[in-house]
Every structure is written in structure tokens, then in C-alpha cells.
Amino acid sequence: MGLFRRSAREVQLTSRDVELTATRAPWSLWADSFGSLAIRAVQIIVVVGLAAAIFFAIHSVTVVTIPLVIALIFASAFAPAMGWIRRHGVPSLLATVVTLLVIVVLLGGVSWLIVWAVRDQWDDLYSQAEAGVQELLAWVNTLPFAPTSDQIDDWLSTAGDFVTSSQFGSGALAGVSVVANFVTGLVLMVVILFFFLKDGPWMWEFLLRPFRGRQYDRGRRIGDKTVSVLGAYVRGTATVALVDAIGILIGLLILQVPLAIPLAVLVFLLAFIPIVGATLAGILAALVALVANGWVNALFVVGVVVLVNQLEGNFLQPFLMGRSMKLHAFVILVALTVGTVLGGLVGAVLAVPITATVWGIIQVWDGPNTPPRWARSKPRESAID
Template structure:
């Protein structure tokens, strides 16, 4: 190829190729891909180490929730070790007592509860197939059978409470969580200060803000969720008892437990209560139960939750659903419970990342976890 005379030949330099619009876009795309690959590797590693990661997260959340008790005891002149033992033993007694009550409340009536739920599903299926807007029974039956096949498959069994190995993992995780919780309660400020040693100036102040934010959001979330779960369980349980629905106490316990899974948990518990009422008391009482569940949920969402949760959980429902889905895929039921507070903490940290405050607000610092 000949070049016209008088026109200089120029070869694009590597610098110009990297700094033009296409080069900048390519570099930015490569950076995004590297970050995504790193995130995938980190998530994969955390899932493989879930026997350690989950106890650490549980201990961290409980320590944040217990921070006001630790602060109260320390302000009364009690030593850190004594305050830690008192808080830890009190927590074990309270949580152990609740678990014992739940087991005794549900254990003797679990078979009846499961049978009632199954009968309620059968009646609901009959209504759908024979009602004013009939639906193909084969489609319903195939979907129902697919759900049963999944629940009884080896994959579901291996991920749920199946086998002595899983029981051993649960016992190991519980013991590890208690030990980690002890050190979080006792040496929370020292542990966080150790991680902040390499930083100086505004970077150290940012780390202190992150610690303060994590403690405030996690503690507020757990305490607020427990209050809301108790109110939901009490309201729905009292309504079931007044209506004469059997198994009211086990259903109230299930409402309390599932309330720790936002949006989905309350809905699932309400559906279960309605199915039991449908079998035992008929469609009218079942409809009243649904109305009670909706009323309690509306009271919680519009009045109780904004007051109790305050700034602890400011997430859009779509974000909560995505976090629940991701947590369930990665960690099952435990992941579903932990996903929302972790997402709330992450969002709160992002909002305070460039905060101009040089130190945490009073009463919300890292020492709150001690």
C-alpha cells in the first residue's frame, strides 16, 4: 500500500490506545471482571468454611444485641470478665429456655400439625380444581409432586438435618459460637483495635465509624426483630385461641421463629395457620385467620416496625427479597436469617463510608460490642 506523498505516516502508540475512549472502557471492564472474579472466589471460600463463618456471624450479631447489657454492667463498675460471664450465662439461660419451650410446645403436636397442613392443602386443591374457575388438576398435582420429590431427595436431605454428621456439625458450630461470643463480649474493642492498627488518620477514623455502624445496626436489628416477633406471635396466637383453632400454641411459636425471616416468614406462618383452621374449623374461620394475619402484619409494618427498628433496617423490600434468596441459596435457613442483617450493615457502612465525623457517636462506638 502506498502512502500519498506529503502525508506523514503515524502508528498509534500503546499509550494512546489505552487512554482513548475504547481503551478506557476496556480497562474499566477488565477491572470490573477482576472484582467480580475476586468476589466469587471470596463467596466460594466463605461457603466452604461455613462451619466457621456462620458461628462467627451469629456470635457477632448476638454480641451486638447484648452490647447495652455489657455497657450497663461496666458503667456500674463491674469488671469486663465478670460482666462477660453474667451476660453470657444470662443469654444461654434465656435462649436455652426459649428453645426448650419451643421444643416442648411443638414436639408433641408436630405430627398433628403436619397432618392438618396436608389436609388443608388437599382441601385447597379440591376448591381450586372444582371451584368457579377450575384449574387443571394434573398441573397442580405435578407441581405438588415436584415439591415433595425435592423435599425427599438426597440433595434436600443432605442440606437439611440428616445424618449424624450434620448433628455433629451443629454441635460443633454451637460450641464454637459460644466460645467466639465470649471473646467478642469480653475483648470486642481490643479485637477491633487490633485490626485498625495499620491505619492512621482518616482511615482509622473510618474504621472506627464502620465498627460503630456495625454494632448499632446489628444490635438494633436483633432487638427490634425479637420485639416484633413477640408481638406477631402474641397477636396471632391470641386470635387463634379466641377462634378455637387447635394447635394455637405451636402455631404462635412458629410465627415467632419465622418472624426472623422478613416478609417471607410471616407469610408462610400465616398460610400454615389458615390451613390448620381450614381443616379444623372450616373456611369461614380460615378466612378470619387470614384477616387477623394481614391485620397483624399491617400493624407491624406501618406502626411497630418504624418505631422499633428506627434506623436499623432501611432497605427496600426488593433488596430484602434478593438478599433472602441469595442467603437461602448459599446457607439454607441459616443464610436466610443472616442475609438481611448483613445486607443492612453493608448498606449502612456504604452510607457512612465518607462521613466527615472523626469519631463514633456516644454510646455507639466499637466498645458497645464489649
């Protein structure tokens, strides 16, 4: 009898365990390693979708977002000047107006210098380029696979038809639209820059009002680090670019290459695209020298560009940019590629400073010099003999 009761009790307990297991079964699917992987995959999908939605929203209003980012960069670059002027008792409005006028005069001066130099030497360069093209065509005609005169006439006729076609007209209208968007963005950038220079710190404090305690301190660190990294990057890059432009300008003037001043200004502007910009500037300068003065002169121009870039990369840039740009060359190349694909030329210019800013924010996430746990460097273990 006791044995029968014990068996009945065991059967009852077993059925109860089965019911509990069946009740927990749906939840237990997420408790093992594969369930954890599925949860992590869902989280990644949500984060990627949110990032894609944010990027789509930003890309839809580039007329606003690009001037906003450029204005932030300029304001960060001139933040020390604004602080120095204010500390000397100058009213905030007057300091802002003076700084903004300096920025506008610098940008306008660079644009005027390019236009003046091109107009002053355009006729000579055009005649030299025409002669160079004629020499190139004469050399091509000596090749065994050279095109015939009928083929060249057909190509010229096709080009003329395209110029007079409606497709070319629609392209011209699109170009007018691009110019209108550029002017709109420029005006908007100046207006935003005025308010960033005048009320930037107070605007950031307003955005931090909902936060308290550690979150507020983190927001303050993020703001300070953003201004510090962007400002140091722009000032360091501008100094390096100016030295490059002056060095290449001296070389072009000695070699009597036409459009030396516009090419030097172009070197200055392209220097804001790391790694790739110097190469593009050197190629353009060599092409102008090749068309105008021949291949020997072009080789000397290449030598001047390589020499200046080596001096800048090995001595000047590490000294000026060592603290503001702590990015590996591979990271810079990836950032340039992604920025160019997503935003074209503007994306290539803004990709590296934005990447440097993001990395700077990570470095102060948990403290003044304390990154989050996942980004902290691990101490190297001593080698075991």
C-alpha cells in the same frame, strides 16, 4: 537550492513524526474511549473474580463463618447491656458470663417451649390430621379423574420401597451429619460469642493497628456503625416479632387452634425473615386450623394474621425500625433472594442485616455522616418554567 533544503527538512520531520507515532501506537490504543472501556472491563473482571474467590473460601468453611456472623449479631445486640453492666463496676469476665447465660437461657427456653407444646398436643393433632386426610381422600374419590385403589396401593408400595432402600439410608446418614455440623457450629458460636462479648472492642482495635490517620478513623467508624446497625436491627426485629407472636397467639387461643404456642414461636422466629416470614407463618397457621377445625376457622386465622401484620407494618415497625433499616423494599427482596440462593434458610435470615450493615458503612465512609462521593445525594434542581 533553498527550496530543496526546505523539502528535505520537511521529509526528515515527517519521517520522525512517523517514527514517534509508531512508537506511541501501542499505548495510544488504551487512550481513547474504547480503551478506557476495556480497562474498566478488566478491572470489573478482577473485582468479580476476587469476590468470587472470597465467597468460595467463605462457603467452604461455613461451619466457622456462619457461627462467626451469628455471634457478631448477638454480641452487637447485647452491646448496650454489656456497656451498662461494666459502667456499674461489674468486672468484664462476670458481665460476659451473665450476658452469655442470659442468651443461652433465652435460646434454650424457646427450644424447650416448642418441643413441650408439640409433645403435649401431638396426639390430638395427629388424630385430627388423619381424619382430615381421610376426608380429603374421600373428596378426591368423588372427582371424575380420581385415582383408583390400585394406583394408590402402587404409590404406597413405592413409598415403602423408598423408605427401606439404601438411598433413604444414605439420606438418613446425611441428616446425621447435618445434625453433627449444627451441634459443632452451636458450640463454636457460643465460644466466639463469649470472646466477642468480653474482648470485642479490644479485638477490633488490634485489627486497626496497621492503620493511621484517616484510615484509622474510618476503621473506627466502620466498627461502631456495624455494631450499631446490627444491634438496632436485632433488637427492633425481636420487639416486632414478639408483638406479632403475642397477637397471633391470642387469636389462635380464642379460635381454639391446636399447637397455638408452637405456631406463635414459629411466628416469632420467621419474623426475622422480612416480608416472606410473616406470609409463611400465616400459611402454616391457616393450614393447621384447616386440618384441625375446618375451613371457616382457617379463614378466621387468616384474618387474624392479616390484621396483626397490618398493625405491625403500619405502626410498630416504622417506629422501631425506621432508624436501623433504611432499605427500600426492592433491595430487601433482592437481598432475600440472593441470600436464600447462596445460603438457604440461614442466608435468608442473615441477608437483610448484612445488607443494612453494608449500607450503614457506606454512609460513614468519608465522615460521621458523609458517604463517598458516588453515594451522595445530589441537590434537586429547581424546575424551569
